[in-house]
Structures are given as structure tokens and as C-alpha cells.
Amino acid sequence: MEKPAKRFRKNIAGLLILFFLSAGTTLSAKVSWAYLWGMRFRPTQDTLFTEDDNSFFVEIENVTPDSVQISVNSLPPNVSFVSQKKETVLIPRDESQGGGYAHGTRIILWMRFAKTGNYRIKPIDLTIDGGFYQIPVESVEIFQNPRFIHPEVNVVFQNQNLESSKTNRKKPLKINAGEHIVFTVTARYMESVQNIFWNIPENSIFKKVRDHEFKSTGEKNFVTQFQSVATFDWQPLSEGDNVLPEVFITATSYDGSMEDIQCPVYSFKVEKAQELMSETKDENPFVYAFHESEKVAGDRKAVEVKPQEVLALYELHRKERRSFFFSKVTAERKKAEMTLGLPYDYHEPSILMLNLLCLIACIFLGLMVMFLVFRRKTWTAIFASFFILLSVFVGIYGVRVKASRGVFTGGEMSPIPEYNMLTSVTIQPGSVVSIIRIAGEWMYVRHNDTYGWIPSSSVCIIK
Template sequence: MMSWITRKFGFTFLLLSFVRPLFSLPSSKKLKEIKLLPRSEIFFTQMENCYSLEIPDVEPGKVQIDLPELPLGTKFISSKKEEYLDEDGLRGTRISLWFTFSYSGNTRIPPLLARINGKTMYFIFEPTYVYENPALIAPLVEIEFDGMEMPKKDKKSGQRLLQLRAGEKLIFTVSIRYAIQVLDFKWKIPKDSIFTESERFEFAKGDEKITEFTTESKKIAKFQWQILKEGIYSLPEVSIGAISYSGLKKQLSLPQNIVVSVSGKKPEGQNGLEKADENVFEAAFVQPFQEDDQKEASSISREECEKLAKSIKRTFLDKAFRRHFAVFAGGEICSVPEEKIPGQSFTGGQKVKITERAEKWSFIECKEFSGWTKNDNIIEIK
């Protein structure tokens, strides 16, 4: 028969065999495999985004963390340490960390330092791509030419020059990005042209509505365009009414920085376009581009915009509610504050409201357009 002491120690051993696995320190190899994972599938700028770290078999009181030096534009908001149970009923510590990001793009936070039972460990943040906040993104119209690449942008004028021969058939597809629904879609036939819509896609009909954020573009329509006379042409007048992720209705047009130069000769080094019908080509007559026409189409000068900005004063309500306005001097308006993303060029002279800033960029709004532009393109009203 077992003595009382034997029974006592036997019971204690049995109890420890159940209790110890609840909070026994995992092996170093197992800990090194643990990462801080994004709690949501997509991270956005200007919003709180959460990383989560789960350490099994360790109680919260034995874990201390120390944040690393954060990258530029990344701001720590708050943290939470709590106990959790996994699917097998084993206990552990869950650490949640919330951050905000000012800039979109690939983001990687340096490793998190943690002390577990006095032992120092480093946990890696899973690399994450941060998308621009949908509430701040304006819908973007894109154009893709069949059989040829998009022309490079001229550094001085900011224009993309497309060279054609009179009568050549140019086929292009119009798409839209960062819009949840199309409300209306219409176009006009350009002068001195044969212009037809060869295909209209489902999204352009307005029945389809996007319910989740996506960076993919939606095709609107495919066009065929033949210019019959020599000269300089802007892209055809195509109007798209769409709803942005913020719920606002936007009226959009084709990019204004693409210019088509039509001549009697086929440009060297450009392939993929159909040959012009000789009868059409012979019927075409010369219509050279006049400098006077260019001056009439240009925007008001920056000096005039500066004078306009000085003539407007901020009101008492503007100062009280910290509302900021400026005069737009002309330039590109982009959907995101990044130089790699193509924008649309607009003429200057409008009074615009500044709603957001990001280093050398400002988000501006007016009746004609809204989006990000470089600070050099605006003269702030003081």
C-alpha cells in the first residue's frame, strides 16, 4: 500500500504533467518560424492596419516587446497583448500591433524585438503591399493601342506623341480603373475621321457593380479610328460617368496628354498598324498645325495664376475650419501620389480645394477634376 508521501508526490507529478505543457517555452527553432502576419488581406494608406503575432505555450505576462525604428511614413498607433486558445485548446500569447501608412507600395517593417522568459528573440514582419486608400482614389481612364506600345512622354511638354500616316487604322481599347460602377458612356465622332465603336464590354453597360476593392482595370469599349487629313489631333471625345470608391460621381475623359501627329509618310520604326487605303490617302489634303491655334488652346500663364491667387483672400470660416484653397496653374492630375502612375493633363486657372498632402504632392478638388498633383502646380491662397 502506497504511503501518504508517495501518494502526495505522485499527485503533484500528475498535476505538473498537465499544467506544465500549458506554458512551456517552445524551442528556438519553432519560435524563429513565427512571423507577424497581416490580419487583413489588403492594407490601405491613411487607415489603421493590424499585424498579429501568436506565440504558443507562453503566457502574456512573460512576454515583453520593443518596437524597431519604423520606416518613413509608417506610424505606430497601438498594441494589445492577450491570451488565446488554438484549435487544440492550447494556450498562448497573441500580440496585435496597429500601424498607419502614408505611402502606397511595398512596405517592410524591421524585426520586432521580444523578451520571452528573459530570452531575447526577433520576430519578422511579413512583407506587405500597401494600396492607396480607396476613399482618396479618383477613377482613372486608361487607353491601350493594338499592335504598338504607348509612346514615351516628352520631358519638356509632358505629352505623348503618336505618329500616324493619313488613312491608317488605329485600334485602341478604353478601360477604367478604381471605379465601382459606370453610370453613362458616350462619344462623338471626331472631325475628318472615320470613327467606329467595334465592341462594348459588359462593365460599360452599368449593370455590373464592384463590391470589393481591386486594382484591376475594367474594359469599356474598343474603337477603330482613321484620320483622313494631315495635322495634329487630340484623342476623340469620349465621356464616362462613373462612381468612385468614395461614392462620388466623376465625369471622365480620355487622357489629354496623348497627341496624334498625322503626316503623308509612314513614320520610321513604327510597325503593327494597317496600311492606309491608297484612295483614302490620295484624297487627304494637307492641314498643317498652326502656332496661333496652339496659343488659343493653351492655358493661362503661371504669372496670371499667381496674380489670381493674390487677389483671393481666405475667409474667416476658412481659417476657423482650417480649409485650404489654391489656384491650379496647370499640369498633371494623378490618381495616386506617385510619378510612375500616368495622369491626365489639365489647363490651369481654377480655384481648387486642398484636402490632403503627401510630401511634394497635394490632393485637390474642383468641379472639373480631382486628384493628386505636384505642389509646384498650385499657388496656395493665403
């Protein structure tokens, strides 16, 4: 009896040692401190947003989901825990571990952030097969949710003196008249740019220099940097207080809505350029807009015209404006135009005729009121019709009278306000042009169906 008892005690001790060794080996094969030391809960997406369920995950080899218990500790302010999930996955191994795949568990946690900023979350407690572990969470930066953020636009000046001094928006930026202000409109927080438009400022030249490709990033690849949309060149021509031309962008927000966003407004104090001529014409505030150098002025070829004939034609136009229809002045002007080889221009609108029509319209109005007082409905309706028709005609005729026209002494009409343009068009001396805009020493005019620039000194305005 003694020998079997001794053998049993020896065997049971060996079995216990073998059991504990095998249990420890099995647990260490599944997970160990050295293995978990380098693990982190990482965000599943590159950018995290407010008011959205943001997920974090970690993958552990040789562990089944039912052997893992999760405990989320206290969270920072403005952070709330939403839900969790455990699933079985195949985890790829490094070449140093022999490659291939290993069975394991992926743990996913969803959290929601109420405000933007940088967040540091306490480690997550895991219990794996009775062992207690703490897995850190990567620090993250939370951005405003694109679905609730409005597109933004900005202005970047290429002029170094402006870019360095634009920080103070309340103080006007100082520039010289005729100086080229080149700026680029940039945008962010938008899905796409649908359209870009602007209001053409007065007393200046404004044009778009270049269109930039705005790359649509989408909500998944959300970026916070401004992207270039278009570059413009603005040239103010008159002195005084001015503002940057209004530029608007029609953009598609991340929530699908369309918005019109105006670029920031910058104030400018436009001063007279130092190199311009000291003597200017008082009646022309834009004399320095296209200041011509002495070399260009010397090289410019004079157009051969007969000043006395053009002046006589100009005087006939002026007299015709102050006479009635089909007067002798009209016949004289027609004869003068035939002498110069010019096509007959339409009848010059008469100021006297406009005044006469206004007087007749007032008489019709008075008669309409009189018959209305005496309750003569038929006559009231008749004179009311006459008054309305005549008022419409007076309005149309008044626009013709007020239209700015002039007699051109002859020369070239250019597409831009510069001399010696290869694409210029020659206009015969004595031709009548419609004046659209005046900019310094130049006028933007229309002759027949052609538009272009001519020198202001070569036009006699019909008044």
C-alpha cells in the same frame, strides 16, 4: 542527529533538482526558440493603405496573454505605432502535431503609414514568462488609400505601330487617312463604371466595337492593374492635324463620389494614303475616305435614270429658291414631280422672301426706336412685339434656307458607306434629300423618315 541531517541534505538537493527540471520542462512546453524561429508578424489584410490603421498579428501556442509583454522598437520614417491587443484564441494544429486545437495568445499590432512605398520594420520584442524573444515583421508594400485616390483611365492601342511609339506624348503619331485606329479604354482605382460617353469627331467615322465587363473589386480587394472598359474604332477621313476622339468615363470612387474622367489626349498627323488615287477633287477634301476598288466599281450596277429630267427638276428647285411664294416656278416643279411619279415636296424656301422679311424686321426696329425716343409707349410696345415675332419667324425661316438639300439621281441608300448592302433602301430618281454630313465620296442624308448613305456624285446640291 547525524543521520537525519545527512538525509535532509540529500532530500533538499533532490527537491531542488526536481524543481528546476519541472520549471524548465513547463517553460519549454510553452515556448521555445525552435518554435518561435519560424514565426512572423503578418498583415491581416492582403493590401495595406496609407492613412489607415493597418494591423499585424502573430499567434503563440500554450501562452496566456498575461504572461506576454510587448515592446515596439524604433519605427522607420512615416510609420507610427497606434495600439496593441492580446487575446486568448484556439490555434489549429497541423496533422503532424496530432491535429485539433491548442490554447494560445494572439498578439495584434496596429500601425499607420503616411506615404506609399516598401517598408521593413525592425523585429518586435516579446517577454514570455521571463524569456526574451524577437519576432520579425514581414516586409510590406503600402499603397495609396483608395478613399483619397482619384480614378485613372488609360488608352491601349491595338495598332502595333501606335502602341510602340506612343511613349512620347508631345510628338504627334503618324497615320494614314482612312486607316482604322482601334483602341481600348482602361481604368483603375474606382469602385464601378457608371457611364461612358464620347464626342463624335468631325471628318471621321467613330464607333464603339465592344463593351468589357469592369469587375468591381472593392476597397478590401484593391488592385492596381488597369481593367478594360470599352474598345473603339476610329477612322479619320481628312488630312492634317487631328486628335484622338474625346472619351469620358463616369466612375464611382472608393469614397462614394462620382467623377467624369477624360481619356489621355493623343495628337495625330493624318497623311494621305499612298494607295489612293493621285487625282482628287479640290472641292471635296474627303475623296479618299471610302476609296472604291476597281473590282467593286466594275461590279456595281448602274441605276437607270433619266438625267435630263432630273436636271430639269434640279433647275426648277434652284429657280424656286430665287423667286417669291406661289410663283410660276412652283407650279412647274409640281407638274414635273407628277410626271416623274414623285410626291409633292414642300415649297422650296425663298432667298428673296428671307431678305424681304429681314428688311421688314429692320423697319419695325426703326419705328420702335423712333416711338421710344418720342415716348409713345403704346406704339413702342406694338412695334416691339411685331419686331420680336418677326425676328423669331426670320430665324426659323433662315434655318430652312440655309439647310443643305439636294436632288438625288436615284439609287440605293445604305446604312453604312458601302456598295451592295443587302439592307439598302431604293430611292426614286428626282427625290429631294436633306444632307446631314459629307464624308469623301459619300453623303449621310435623310429622306422622309429614313437615314442612310448615298454616293456624293449622285446628288445635285440645291444652291
